[in-house]
Amino acid sequence: MNTQTCSADPDPAGPDPAGPDPADPGHPWLRTTLWSKVWRVALCVLFVWIIWVIVNALVLGQGRADYFFPSLGYAAFVLAAPPLGCAALAAVTQRVLTEYVPFTQSLLFGAMSYAAGLALVILTLLFVPGAAAGDGWGQLMFLAVVLLPAVLVAGLGYGLALATVTERGPRVLRWVLGVSGFLLAGVVVALVAQGIGA
Numbered sequence: 001m002n003t004q005t006c007s008a009d010p011d012p013a014g015p016d017p018a019g020p021d022p023a024d025p026g027h028p029w030l031r032t033t034l035w036s037k038v039w040r041v042a043l044c045v046l047f048v049w050i051i052w053v054i055v056n057a058l059v060l061g062q063g064r065a066d067y068f069f070p071s072l073g074y075a076a077f078v079l080a081a082p083p084l085g086c087a088a089l090a091a092v093t094q095r096v097l098t099e100y101v102p103f104t105q106s107l108l109f110g111a112m113s114y115a116a117g118l119a120l121v122i123l124t125l126l127f128v129p130g131a132a133a134g135d136g137w138g139q140l141m142f143l144a145v146v147l148l149p150a151v152l153v154a155g156l157g158y159g160l161a162l163a164t165v166t167e168r169g170p171r172v173l174r175w176v177l178g179v180s181g182f183l184l185a186g187v188v189v190a191l192v193a194q195g196i197g198a
Helices: 034-059 072-097 104-127 136-146 147-164 168-192
Strands: none
Touching: 034 072, 034 147, 034 168, 072 104, 072 168, 104 136, 104 147, 104 168, 147 168
């Protein structure tokens, strides 16, 4: 008697509890072009990063924008550098990340962003003249702690980018664009109101 299972029979193991497999050609992230992935990651990381900066300014800087931004040029650099760095990192890691489910991708991307930031700090301390003035190891340990939020910021930003290509993606994208624009305008107004120039 033939006891082989027919290929049309349902999987006896049931549905995968980890969720949809992003390696499946049907996953919307894999149907997205690399350029589209890159700008989505940049935008969503910017969204999370602005919120993080504003919360820190309110908690640590008593609401004063100049606590973090002594000038408009410096503010532009601080706000733009993490999203652009994460976008570049996303571009070169997609082949690896898309082997995993979305939640794992976000965790890995957060860890990779922290590692990349720490590597940049180490290279700066080693090769930029005057960067390691004083206690270089002390600076490294301090910055290693300061960079820890990169795991959260980059991971959440990447997760949001994944969400923008789902069925509810357009709504998520509109919220990210709207809130990011509103918060950016608020930061600029706060800087100008506090007399901070270029």
